[in-house]
Amino acid sequence: MTVSDRWLLPDGVEDILPPLAGRIESLRRDVMDTCQRWGYQLVIPPLIEYLESLFTGTGHDLELQTFKLTDQLTGRMMGVRADMTPQAARIDAHTLGHEGITRLCYAGHVLHTRPRHMLTGRTPIQAGCELFGSESEAADMEVISLMLETLRVAGLPRIHLDLAHVSIYESLIGEADFDRDTQEAIFDAMARKSVPELDELLGQCPEHSAGARLRALARVSGGPEALEEARSILAGASAELDAALEKLGRVSEMLSRDFPDVQYGFDFCELRGYNYHTGLVFAAYVPGHGDAVAKGGRYDAIGSDFGRARPATGFSLDIRALVSLGERVQTRPGAVWAPADPDPALKGVISGLRMTETVVCELPGGAGSNPVEQGCDRQLVKRDGQWVVENLG
Numbered sequence: 001m002t003v004s005d006r007w008l009l010p011d012g013v014e015d016i017l018p019p020l021a022g023r024i025e026s027l028r029r030d031v032m033d034t035c036q037r038w039g040y041q042l043v044i045p046p047l048i049e050y051l052e053s054l055f056t057g058t059g060h061d062l063e064l065q066t067f068k069l070t071d072q073l074t075g076r077m078m079g080v081r082a083d084m085t086p087q088a089a090r091i092d093a094h095t096l097g098h099e100g101i102t103r104l105c106y107a108g109h110v111l112h113t114r115p116r117h118m119l120t121g122r123t124p125i126q127a128g129c130e131l132f133g134s135e136s137e138a139a140d141m142e143v144i145s146l147m148l149e150t151l152r153v154a155g156l157p158r159i160h161l162d163l164a165h166v167s168i169y170e171s172l173i174g175e176a177d178f179d180r181d182t183q184e185a186i187f188d189a190m191a192r193k194s195v196p197e198l199d200e201l202l203g204q205c206p207e208h209s210a211g212a213r214l215r216a217l218a219r220v221s222g223g224p225e226a227l228e229e230a231r232s233i234l235a236g237a238s239a240e241l242d243a244a245l246e247k248l249g250r251v252s253e254m255l256s257r258d259f260p261d262v263q264y265g266f267d268f269c270e271l272r273g274y275n276y277h278t279g280l281v282f283a284a285y286v287p288g289h290g291d292a293v294a295k296g297g298r299y300d301a302i303g304s305d306f307g308r309a310r311p312a313t314g315f316s317l318d319i320r321a322l323v324s325l326g327e328r329v330q331t332r333p334g335a336v337w338a339p340a341d342p343d344p345a346l347k348g349v350i351s352g353l354r355m356t357e358t359v360v361c362e363l364p365g366g367a368g369s370n371p372v373e374q375g376c377d378r379q380l381v382k383r384d385g386q387w388v389v390e391n392l393g
Contacts, residue, residue, distance in 0.1 A: 027323055044108065051077045054086055089132075098133075103131050124319075128314060147294050148161070160265060163267075165279060167244050252264050293322060335378075336379065340361070359380075
C-alpha cells in the first residue's frame, strides 16, 4: 500500500463533510422529533449483535447484506446490523416485554455488504418507526401517515405511494402447488417484473387457475383502475384474496382523504420483504428516483422467534438519501466572531452569547483566518469600553 492509498476509503463508503453533515444531522433530529411527537419512544440498538438475533424472521436477503465477524470473547458469530427493524422487534419482544401498544423509533448507521443500487452507498443512515401490539387498520394508517409526514418534513415534492399485499402472491403461489424450482423462477420473474419470463413459465396454466391469475396480475399496476382490474382477475378465487383487496381499497380511500396531494398506486408484483412481511406493504417514491425513498409494512411473525409473537407494522427510510432528494429549506443564523483579546470581560460576553448563539473565537497563530469562511456574519467589537455585536462588513 502506497502512502496515497492509506487515505482511500472502501467503495461505497464516504466521509460526510460540512455543510452536508449539518444538513443530515438537522433532518435526523427533525425526523426523530416528529416521531416522538406522535408518541414513538427513541431506542438506540447496538451496532453489532449475534447473527441469530439479526436474522430472526427476515429471510435470506438480509443475511447477504450483513458483514459477519467473530466475537473474540465467546467465539460466536456476530453481524454488523444491515437493518434496525429486527433489533426493534427484539427490544419489544424480549427487552421491554410490555403488554398492549409499544411505539419505538430509531436512527443510526447501518452497513451493507453491497449498495442496494447504483445511487446509494454501503453506509445508509436509517431512521424508522415500529408499532407493536395492534393488528388493526388504524395501526397501518398511523404508520403510513407518519411516514408521509416525515417525507413532508424532509421537503420531498410530489410523493407517489405504492400499496400492495403479500398474501395475494402467497395465496396464489400456494394454491398453484408448483415445484420448488418453478416457484423460485416465478418469484424472481415477478420481483423483476419480467412479463415475458412469466408468460413462458405460466403460459400453459388453465384459465382461472392460480398460475393464470398470477400471470395476469403481473400486467396490472397503476391507480384505482388497477385495483378494479385486480378484483376482476381474482373474482371468485378465495375469501382471503377478497379480504386483501378490500383492505387495499379501504386504506387507499382513507389515505386519499387525509393526503390529497399524494399520488397512489397498486403494484401486485411487489415482493420486497416477502420473506417476513405478512400483510399490507407500502413504498414511497419521488419522480426521477427509481428506488423507494421510504418503505414498510406489516410483519406480524418476527417476534415469535424471540418468544413473543406480536402484531407489528413499521417503516424505514434513509436520511442521507432524503437530504439529497428533498427541497428542504434550512435557515441557520450565522455565527459571531470573537477577537483574540485578553480582556476578561470578553469571556463573560462570549459565555452569555453561547446560551443562544454560535461564537467562534480567534486563536493565536490563526493570522489570516477569515471570519466569513468560519460561518460568521457578525463580530464582537469594543465600543466605549463595552463589547457589542455588530454585523460584519
